[in-house]
Amino acid sequence: MASYNRQKQQLGDAIVQQQLDAPLGTTASLLGSNDPDEFIEGLGAVQALNSTRADALAEFGETSKELKNRRAQLKDRKDALDEAKQDADAKRAQIRKKYEAAKAQLARLDALEQKKFNDSDVDLDFDPKASGRAKTAINFALAQLGDPYVYGGTGPNSWDCSGLVMKAYAAAGVSLPRVVGPQMSAGKSVPFSALQPGDLVAYASMSHIGIYLGNGKVVHAPRPGKSVEITSLSGFSVAARVG
Known part of the structure; x- marks a missing residue:
């Protein structure tokens, strides 16, 4: 989750900074240049920037996918735990019922019979x-x-x-x-x-x-x-x- 938030923040900051530096986009700013050398150098910088940003987007996509998978796994585990708890509660209720029945049977015995039943x-x-x-x-x-x-x-x-x-x-x-x-x-x-x-x-x-x-x-x-x-x-x- 921390990696996901960090990557998301970095991409957001990069997009905001790009809009501040070149509201019409880096390509539009580059086309306004009259210097051929500056245009060629700028074109290379734009390509490098786009490549870097594409890599970041791809990495962010993989992190997002992994986070989604983990959330799905956690949900499956929670569902399994909930089901196990329900089963345990049902078994506990059955055991309690049998215990109460046995206790009632024991209470119906007279003192001598109870002593014999409990003696080891x-x-x-x-x-x-x-x-x-x-x-x-x-x-x-x-x-x-x-x-x-x-x-x-x-x-x-x-x-x-x-x-x-x-x-x-x-x-x-x-x-x-x-x-x-x-x-x-x-x-x-x-x-x-x-x-x-x-x-x-x-x-x-x-x-x-x-x-x-x-x-x-x-x-x-x-x-x-x-x-x-x-x-x-x-x-x-x-x-x-x-x-």
């Missing part, structure tokens, strides 16, 4: 048969049992599901992305029939993740209101091996 299982009655980095990651995750779930939590005293997985494997020297989908993509897909302790297990929607312990058990950070716990494989349907 932190007891493990077997030793996971893992070794190496998988063992280190499992040990780290198990050490966080009882820590509260906090959305966006990456420790040291609160966790969300992917934050726990990321830090557990970081303790084992394995760098994983921050969120569920990329974490699963960072590993090698394995069928549930071949699950080994230390494998990552996730929901098909990529909305939740945990670390497999063996014996059909998973350590994970479940949801708000609960703590890092041990659960079954129920709900988990895809697996990946890292490290």
Whole structure:
């Protein structure tokens, strides 16, 4: 934009100055000369001036075209951002609706049922048969049992599901992305029939993740209101091996 304004100003100044110096135009002034040498020299100067001005006009035209293209690109990007925001708002509204429905269902339970629903299982009655980095990651995750779930939590005293997985494997020297989908993509897909302790297990929607312990058990950070716990494989349907 600055280049466009500068070129526009220079061309405007040149046109104004030309009108001040030769109101009838440089060519008309030249034709009024009676000196042949002056006429020839002046003719060359006019040609040079016209060439310079043509170059400036061409440059200005290219700058103007580029500016127009950039404005079009910015408009396209703004339209795309507006559309993405609308999609995000719609998804947020859907999530909020599901949350309110789940909250209403929970409120209908009696106190004993609510306590059972919110209690986290932190007891493990077997030793996971893992070794190496998988063992280190499992040990780290198990050490966080009882820590509260906090959305966006990456420790040291609160966790969300992917934050726990990321830090557990970081303790084992394995760098994983921050969120569920990329974490699963960072590993090698394995069928549930071949699950080994230390494998990552996730929901098909990529909305939740945990670390497999063996014996059909998973350590994970479940949801708000609960703590890092041990659960079954129920709900988990895809697996990946890292490290």
